[in-house]
């Protein structure tokens with residue numbers, strides 16, 4: 001009996017516990033507890049240098065785990081690297097594409113290495129929307145097409161889990177949309193669980209079911225996208241401009257008014273709160289020029305979460 005084999009339908013496909021990592025003594029990951037459930041599109045979000053690539057490299061066994069644990073499919077990457085790798089596909093460093101070969105020929109090369117069946121080539125070409133590229137050589141492909149061909153290669157052996165490191169980096173807006181659509185399609189149609197890193201929240205927001213936010217090697221948030229949005233709602237602000245902002249600040253102190261980025265703001269508590277604020281100001285002869293909920297989008301929340309840490 002292999003006690004390393006602890007998979008059940010509830011087992012997360014990825015689970016790290018207290019994963020930490022140092023480069024030359026410098027901590028770059030601290031106590032990362034990442035959890036990716038089957039069926040998820042997990043957006044692994046963080047500014048440049050946050051530690052995303054390092055985490056993904058540890059998951060793939062490309063870096064040796066120094067501290068903590070990384071389990072995929074319930075198995076420890078240190079002791080079960082090969083069986084784990086057989087079940088996942090990844091795009092972390094660009095695979096070598098053969099520029100003088102077509103998409104199909106490139107796939108044929110890798111199909112032989114992976115031992116996948118021939119019919120799979122047509123299936124992945126369809127999946128990544130490169131079936132119509134015919135005799136066109138890979139070197140003539142746009143960056144987005146090359147990226148999709150790389151993903152097609154990662155899909156040849158029908159992985160249950162796909163690990164993508166910043167797959168839209170360097171792509172033009174069209175390429176970004178195509179890659180995003182592909183990720184969603186794979187998840188929907190093939191049931192592939194996907195972890196995709198990015199430093200752009202707006203992008204993650206458009207495709208992820210779950211989000212992990214990492215900053216300076218620490219996980220600052222992990223949860224579903226609705227949970228993240230809920231957090232953002234709690235942080236909504238009401239922006240205010242009046243004929244006497246100093247006076248308004250004094251009058252609304254009990255409402256939590258403050259100056260933020262040059263604006264007068266206070267916590268947005270709904271319609272009743274707006275009415276109350278307007279009444280207080282007007283009753284004290286302060287003219288109201290502007291009273292509006294700030295478009296405090298997720299991007300702002302991301303900045304809030306990752307600032308001051």
Ligand SMILES: Nc1ncnc2c1ncn2[C@@H]1O[C@H](COP(=O)(O)OP(=O)(O)OP(=O)(O)O)[C@@H](O)[C@H]1O
Nearest residue numbers: 023024028046047048049050051052053054055199
């Ligand atoms: N091989 C290495 N040797 C030393 N330091 C490294 C090495 N690889 C990464 N680092 C450092 O570790 C930190 C995390 O880097 P990492 O590449 O994991 O971040 P990231 O979130 O993927 O950012 P990016 O999007 O810029 O790649 C950075 O400070 C980086 O300089």
